Amino acid sequence: MNRLAIIGGGSVGLLYAARLASYHEVTVYTKSKEQAIAINEKGIQIEENEQITVIRVKAAVISDGIAPCDLVVIAVKQYHLSSILPFLRKISPTTPLLFLQNGMSHLEIIDSLPHTYVFLGLVEHGALKKGDVDVTHTGIGTTRLCMYKEYHPIHKELLTNSTDSFPFVEEHDWHYTMIKKLIVNAVINPLTALYRVENGMLPSVAPFRQNMEQLFAEVVLSLGINEGKEYWASILMVCEQTAFNRSSMLRDIESERQTEVDSILGYIISEGEKRHVDVPLATFLYNSIKGLEKKQKK
């Protein structure tokens, strides 16, 4: 039984808080006072297969600071990381941190922290937040756990907590794992958001597939990857396995939320600049998604 701090009361934060509360003493740190009060009063109501379970956890407002604990799970979106940075800096450097962001852009922020023990987690779960304390576990995925800095025994404990409905898997090469996810996201997310189609439509409609191939070629070149066959195969596999899913970026656009395009295509574009690789499609798609975000707000 460890003391876990989970930062973020979004879909991922609530999901991990509810699932990890079976093994640990969990405190959720939220941005709003209202949400902290609601979680303390009602617990987290997690829905799966149309069944709702109430999980009791503690909650507090992040601006009050993070209490000493055995692991801090950072479950905010990449674009909110910088706003919680002051609170992360106050956490003891020997407390292990687990980051659950998409993309690669957060690594620079992580590198600026003084902490010794840092893990990365790639979240492949589907989760949908429906209210301050309500989250639906829409798809059981995996948490791919990577050691990013020094080893810490809590890493092993998380793997021991792995269950069929909330599995943890160890990945030994964090860079390869993150890059693979990034490439998959960079191709599937912006195209599905732009075309407003389910993932499976991309490879099955021939002209869409041609655009996938062009975009993929840019993405791997910008990352300095010469032989990309296995990455292409993993994109097709994800499209097939999640054929009827709407990507997170598409859902963000449809729900008029900010997307994670900065940490995905923004990263690709800056890597392309480093390597003097032209990325016209990535740039076009970046602007397209940015424009759609702005348009929704009008």
Place this chain on the structure above:
Amino acid sequence: MNRLAIIGGGSVGLLYAARLASYHEVTVYTKSKEQAIAINEKGIQIEENEQITVIRVKAAVISDGIAPCDLVVIAVKQYHLSSILPFLRKISPTTPLLFLQNGMSHLEIIDSLPHTYVFLGLVEHGALKKGDVDVTHTGIGTTRLCMYKEYHPIHKELLTNSTDSFPFVEEHDWHYTMIKKLIVNAVINPLTALYRVENGMLPSVAPFRQNMEQLFAEVVLSLGINEGKEYWASILMVCEQTAFNRSSMLRDIESERQTEVDSILGYIISEGEKRHVDVPLATFLYNSIKGLEKKQKK
């Protein structure tokens, strides 16, 4: 009073038939027998400013052949031109032809015809077909009339028919006029169709405007144009003047119809190939629109 044959019972064909019937004896040539019967029985019902006027014209099925006349107006979409080519070939080579297609791709087809007198008309009207005999004149524009081959006096007569509600304007440089329209269409149509926004949103949302600029740069290069300032200005002017309009390509996608992307971006891409100019965005957008057309049919 001339005998006019108007080929095509779509929105443009019905609009021109109804409007030109004030001055000429008009016969509409349709693809389907049902539509020809309906027009003969009911006339064309043209709506403008919520007022419906019934215009009596003759109609016949094109597969029965085109009767001798003084002018043939070809009002089918560019992608239907090849299907009516056999009927055009049977028209006397001294009968003048007026082509009302968008883009530039139809010029090659026109060049293959033996006809001496050919005009091009650029349609800036808004028209919406609502049924076999029903058309709404949604926006009064202009018909920009260009001499493409030899001069014929009917050219002057059409200009004389010009009225405030159905104006004809003479353009002396067909190539410049067509290219200008093509560039405007190549930038506005695919982007509005993809983003599903009204024309005015393109320049007013900063990231969309960046994409307009990138696409414009490709388009003028592919056409071998070095100094494009005036073309850019005309794109912005059209966006401003038609700020609340949904482009024809957007409406085609929304209504699950085939678009004119082949005669617009298809032409840009082939011109780019001729000049060895890379057109990644035009290619991407071409595939995007083709994919959206296919997707709608599923």
